[in-house]
Amino acid sequence: MPSPYGNSCRINRVPVDSCSHNLSKGPLMTVTIFGTGSMSQAIAGVLSRGGAEIQTIAHDDPRQDVAGDIVVLAVPYPALAAIAAEYRADLAGKTVVDITNPLDFATFDALVVPAxxxxxxxxxxxxxxxxxxxxxxxxxxxxxxxxxVGGEPTTVLVAGDDAAAKEALVTAIAAGGVRAVDAGALSRARELEAIGFLQLTLAAGEKVGWDGGFALVG
Structure with missing residues (x-):
């Protein structure tokens, strides 16, 4: 079946765009992605376009070494603690990217982390x-x-306390053709999760489509 990302090959079951071209030059970095859902595939597509080699780890895969310089946890919020417990030593010294929105999916009316x-x-x-x-x-x-997003460029907002880690991720995303912006310290994750919460509730309520949402303009 054709990949949704166009001409592609597969690395650990995830289709990635133009990876044969990028890998022929040698990958700029390796990115490990936990999860194989739609967000995992979209992130893999962006980062591979920028030259990264992608390793994916599914929840039912045997335990394996984490190869990535950057590790993306493209999993539901409840899975974070178990991954952190099992892979803590493997993830030491690495950049770990949390993409979760910690919603109460039973009610879609609250975040489940402290305010x-x-x-x-x-x-x-x-x-x-x-x-x-x-x-x-x-x-x-x-x-x-x-x-x-609605005719505007998609923007990935990145928050964290390590400037070099943020710069590396922003650069990798931009190399894949998507705009990325440093949104400040890790404490800004609270606001980013609030934005994510609102956007998800709007989409679930069919106020915006799953191909819409907020855009950063200017």
Whole structure:
């Protein structure tokens, strides 16, 4: 079946755009993505276009070494703690990207983290030797794949306390043709999760499409 990203090959079951071209030059970096859903595939598509080699780890895969310089947790919020516990040593010294929106999916009416915290802050506490970033939670898979939101460029907002880690992720996203912006310290993850929460509730209520949402203009 043709890949939704056009001409592609597969690395660990995820289709990635133009990877044969990029890998023939040698990958700029390796990115490990936990999860194989629509967000995982969209993120893999963007980063592989920029030259990254993609390793994916599904929830039912045997335990394996984490190859990535950057590790993206494209999983539901409840899965974060288990991954952090199992892979804490493997993730030490690496950049770990949390894309979750910690909604109460039973009610779609609240976040399940304390008001003065965030899923990303909780993850940083579980992974003290990793550089945790918040990113991709304010975009939908469709807007990452298309690179546009309502005619405006898709923007990935990135928050974290390590400037070099943020710069590396922003550069990797931009190399894949999607705009990325440094949104500040990891404490800003609280606001990013609030934006993600609102956007998800609007889409679930059919106020916007899953190919729509918020755009950063200017």
């Amino acid at each position: 003065d915290s965030s899923a990303a802050a909780e993850l940083q506490a579980l992974l003290p030797d990793s550089r945790v970033l918040k990113a991709f939670n304010t975009t939908f898979a469709a807007t990452l794949a298309s690179g546009t």
